[in-house]
Amino acid sequence: MHLQSLLGIDLTIIQAPMAGVQGSALAVAVSNAGGLGSLPGAMLSLETLRQELTALQAQTSKPYNVNFFCHQPPVPDAARESAWRALLALYYAEFGIDANTIPAGPQRVPFDADTAELLRAFQPAVVSFHFGLPVPDLLAEVRSWGTKVLSSATTVAEARWLEAHGVDAIIAQGLEAGGHRGMFLSDDLTTQVGTFALLPQIVAAVRLPVIAAGGIADGRGVAAATALGAAGVQVGTAYMLCPEATTSAPHRAALQSEAARHTALTNLFTGRPARGIVNRLMRELGPINPAAPVFPLAGSALAPLRARAEGVGSGDFSPLWAGQNASGCKAVSAAELTRALGRG
């Protein structure tokens, strides 16, 4: 089945869900332009999620996607947390922060029964998952609404696993992609494959429609992905300068500078590898540091540093999520960008 009819969209352009830099406004704009807008649910409280879904429901009659994470909730480790804070001590000193006053902070929670219960009232056309899939009962419930389910594969093995476990289409997340690697069958970063190599191999390995993600910035990228067998594309980074995104000022500045040429996978901000523009923290601790607590616990200790730095316009301690191709970032409306990608 074509992706258009499967998902009920006019343009096979999926706006990538980007927790922390967008809410319902971006999703509404993309869906109303004929693409598939996405609401990132991973960092929202149930109350905020309800508000955002209500806003989506009110502002578009088109299909939209809601995205959730499917990680195992972590077991907090006090010794590891204090070692991590010790590593950050010189930064706390620099900003005059008392490390003992830092709260645990809100965390990303995996998709669970409470979320499914809330979602049932909205029954979105599409739900996408990252880091695999929820347990079978929860997945079956989502599918029982007629909701179409997507998830990301970073290897051929993950694509085959997703097909066997019941999704409607597979996102082939190439190594160029910004934000968290969706990897869930391995934590070995050498297994991660560039879009140009991953996409055709997943297309050949599964029968489901495959959505290309990673490095797609403009219409030429869409055409190239189509040539490699993609049924559609998922684009994130290019949307980050749109007025409907909530991207911070330092993040927008970095995306528009030469700094955006150099991204790296880093575990510093959450505990899981995710791609962002290299900044001071990544340079000084190394982008991958074994001291970072497990996902998603690493972020709490950084929160006050990030807040202080952003307060003076600096992204030194912020996750500046971005893919390896920021050349498509333009401060145009999400509708305009969606239509331009759709012409690809």
Add this chain to the structure above:
Amino acid sequence: MHLQSLLGIDLTIIQAPMAGVQGSALAVAVSNAGGLGSLPGAMLSLETLRQELTALQAQTSKPYNVNFFCHQPPVPDAARESAWRALLALYYAEFGIDANTIPAGPQRVPFDADTAELLRAFQPAVVSFHFGLPVPDLLAEVRSWGTKVLSSATTVAEARWLEAHGVDAIIAQGLEAGGHRGMFLSDDLTTQVGTFALLPQIVAAVRLPVIAAGGIADGRGVAAATALGAAGVQVGTAYMLCPEATTSAPHRAALQSEAARHTALTNLFTGRPARGIVNRLMRELGPINPAAPVFPLAGSALAPLRARAEGVGSGDFSPLWAGQNASGCKAVSAAELTRALGRG
């Protein structure tokens, strides 16, 4: 200028030079089929290079490419070499090898005046370099013959550097590519970018024709690269099963197995990061190990292990160079493969 007229070829398909798995026979076949065949010169003695060039000259009237490395010759470090051999001691014991009898072995030498002197008699239509460019005098000499010069860029910065220092076209080597990373302005692996992201950014940054490399396995890959602005493509891995290649039996077997799905950048075999299929040595020492001597010295200590293992059909200690997309590997003639790629 179109790449066809610049290089004098009918098809904009460049067979990637692959030291260790091919000689003049593969280059002859590709050039005679209308692509650009390449002879890897980096591991050849002057005498063998002369023989291979003579063979090329005799068997094709079409343009061909000769490839050389441009690294700084290493300063041997006895302490580091003995630490490296100590790390390999358990393997020497397993195979009953006396580590004191291992010779330094032949090494990759950079392009130098003697090579240029020899090359002058042949004046190949194209010379390509890896790891930057030779010193200005040597580069000027090569160009004085009317020879067109190519070199690989792994970042936008390297592409701009090559344009400023005088090449005729730039190979955009995406992270998916097999063999040695051509990186020369940085040794930070996080700077390396996937083809889907690298290619359009280099195309936008330089005025020269750009040749895409990395992950291109078939006609769809050629079409995708063209959509992203490539003037031509360089393909290596797909040629490795051709009868004209000298790829070893264990290497051919690995390329045709599921093992080819998992490659990694490794410095174990030469001292510089290069992409190959993950094998026993890479798993057990880690693909990147700081104990490996600097390029190209790491290989000597491995030579007897490799020879013994290959003697019993094993690639456990061999560099199984391959890109991230081995799906194009077929045991067909190089002419047939070149024509199929050319139809892309």
